[in-house]
Amino acid sequence: MSKVLLCALLVVSLVSTGSSAAGRRVGMEIGMPNGSMAKLAVSDGSMVPIDVAQVGRFGFQPMIDPVATQWVTVAVFSLKGENATELGEVKVFVGSKATASDTSPSFQIRVTRIE
Numbered sequence: 294m295s296k297v298l299l300c301a302l303l304v305v306s307l308v309s310t311g312s313s314a315a316g317r318r319v320g321m322e323i324g325m326p327n328g329s330m331a332k333l334a335v336s337d338g339s340m341v342p343i344d345v346a347q348v349g350r351f352g353f354q355p356m357i358d359p360v361a362t363q364w365v366t367v368a369v370f371s372l373k374g375e376n377a378t379e380l381g382e383v384k385v386f387v388g389s390k391a392t393a394s395d396t397s398p399s400f401q402i403r404v405t406r407i408e
Contacts, residue, residue: 319404351369
């Protein structure tokens with residue numbers, strides 16, 4: 294009986310930990326190739342699309358590192374029609390200066406906060 298209770302508590306603990314991480318939002322500033330800047334907040338693991346005038350449509354998907362939570366990997370996607378093609382990733386320290394993506398076109402990505 295006590296083993297069953299212990300297992301149930303472990304499952305509840307894992308589920309509640311997972312749900313709190315999934316609800317986190319990442320604040321970002323994205324410097325565009327045309328010189329404009331987008332400021333946004335998006336849920337961890339979700340993609341946000343941005344239209345860049347005369348360049349195209351791109352998606353940005355932040356993923357908080359599960360161990361070192363002050364690091365966020367931002368995947369950059371080209372969004373053409375129904376297809377999303379990953380162009381690359383940038384690993385950014387929260388609150389640091391903008392980091393240039395190694396993509397074509399290049400974006401300046403800064404993570405301002407995690408909420």
